[in-house]
Amino acid sequence: MTTPAALPSAGFEYAVLVYLGAAVVSFAAAGSIFWRRRRQAGRHVPTALAVAFLIAVCQLVVVTSLSRVKASDYEGTFFRDTMHTSAMVFLPAFFVSAFVMAASGAYLSELAGTQPFPLSHTLAQEPRGVVRPAVLTLLIAGASGAAGLAYSVALFKGCEVVTGKPPQPAPGTEDLAAIFAGNVPLVLAFGLAAAIWEEVFVRLFLLNGLRWVFRSARGGTVAAVVVSSAIWAAGHAGTMNPELVKFLQVFPIGLLFSLVYLRRGAETTLAAHAAFNAGILFLGGFQ
DSSP, X not given: OOOTTSOOOTTOXXXXXXXXXXXXXXXXXXXXHHHHTHHHHGGGHHHXXXXXXXXXXXXXXXXXXXXXXXXXXXXXXXXXXXXXXHHHHHHHHHHHHHHHHHHHHHHHHHHTTOXXXXXXXXXXXXXXXXXXXXXXXXXXXXXXXXXXHHHHHHHHHHHHHHHSSOOEEOTTOHHHHHHHTTOHHHHHHHHHHHHHHHIIIIIIIIIHHHHHHTTTSTTHHHHHHHHHHHHHHHTTTTSEESHHHXXXXXXXXXXXXXXXXXXXXXXXXXXXXXXHHHHHHHTTOOO
């Protein structure tokens, strides 16, 4: 998730605008679908509320953790205060947008033939039979997150071999790395909140919305996977130098998470993305 303090480098601001524009349009479309198909989308309200509530809890942990961060200089204080204010201001927006896009995206997912929350469905229909699917979900999520993490490390090592140095944080974001360093509650809460919201937006709503848009086209699902993954990658512009390495990291992982979603639903991708974010953040790749 691109933070407000991490301004994109020259030439990549348009990529971030594409991501932000897609997010705004998706929220508006989700609101329209939620209202016009409220009976169908309403079936997913309990799960959507749970997802939105989890994001809100993570945001509150982020706010609390940031309030305890001690900055050593003016720039560090500025970044800390900017992130703290942003976390508080955007908390209601993240909650509402996650709720609406989760419910509407689940409806679109069912239209496309993919069960959006298979684990929650099993829990509601047959609680005693949820243990095995839950274990399988965690195993697949862990393997997917680990695969993304291993790929990222290999890519960064390859960049170091080619350029003589590993990828660096984009200019002006070094103080963000210092804020995250060693702050376990902040790392976990930020990583989880970003993972949940991005999966709700990109995989649950945007991917399924594009599947509906491309429903009459041959290879429509493939196109939806590629376009949604590219938009997700655009949202991470301006956080790494060189920029190409960041795109080469995020885009393939987006393809992987999309495939996992199509086979296993949102719960698995939520867990996989959370595991990946936690690993990246602990390794110092806050971006």
